[in-house]
Amino acid sequence: MLIAGVDEVGRGPLAGAVVAAAVILDPQRPIVGLNDSKKLTEKRREKLAVEIREKALTWSLGRAEVEEIDEINILQATFLAMQRALEGLHIQPDLVKIDGNHCPKLAYNMEAIIGGDATVAEISAASIIAKVARDAELVALDALYPQYGFAKHKGYGTAAHLAALREFGATPIHRRSFAPVRKALAAAEK
Template sequence: MIICGVDEAGRGPLAGNVVAAAVILDPSHPIIGLNDSKKLSETKREYLYQQIITHAKCYAIAEASVAEIDSINILQASLLAMSRAIDKLTIKPDKAMIDGNKIPKSDVVCEAIIGGDALIAEISAASILAKVTRDRQLIELDKEYPQYGFAKHKGYGTKEHLQAIEQHGIIHGIHRTSFAPIKQQLLF
């Protein structure tokens, strides 16, 4: 049976796309050290990212845009990104194991596993690919908008980020206008 693990990164931030990954690992090339991406250092995540894209049997990364997040809500956008990641796999899995308690629409049988990113190697791998990809996007965004500090807070609603929004305003197409702190800023 071919299993893929699926996870997303970026549900909580005030800015940027939500990114999902789907991974089918190769049992003949085990990857040591896989875990929930949030429990790993940035250095370890970068190392494992390279291991995963080199040794996985198959992987895919997809996203849902800020416009989609604002249009259909963050949960639905996360599920959409996951569905896109599963669909992009070049090997069709028999089953997709999804981190969390909701499953995306898919023609592949899906199983939701709460805390799966710390329990199932395939989900851990997907967690790492999604997190590293999204972090890299925010680091690039920081080069374009250095006054917001995206490289540091990765779009989360930190005190520094909220102060930057207050001082410089929101960036349309980057900040999620459906999220309360951004919506509130638009009222002023």
């Protein structure tokens, strides 16, 4: 049975896309050390991401952009990113295991697993691939918008990020439907 693990990263940040990954691991090529991406060091995540991409039967990334997040809400945008990740797989799975308590309404046999990113190897692999990809995007965006500190906080609403929003306003990559960004935009209009 081919199992695809699916996880997303970037639901909580105030900026940037939400990125999902789908991974079908090769049982003949096990990967040691898979875990929830948040429980791994950045260096370990990056090494594992390379190994996952090399050894998996197939993997794919899907994303929903800031405009989509603002238009359809973060949960629906997350489901859209998951759908795109699954559609990008070269081999279709028999079962999809998703980290969390909700599954998108798609034509797959699916199972939601709370804490699956720490307990299901396929979901752990997806968690790692998605986090490494999104973190790299935010580091690249940091070069475009250095005053916001994206390389450090990856778009999350840290004190430094909120202060930069108040001082410099929102960029095109900020999620205008998120309250702290709306608040900063409203303050800038006064």
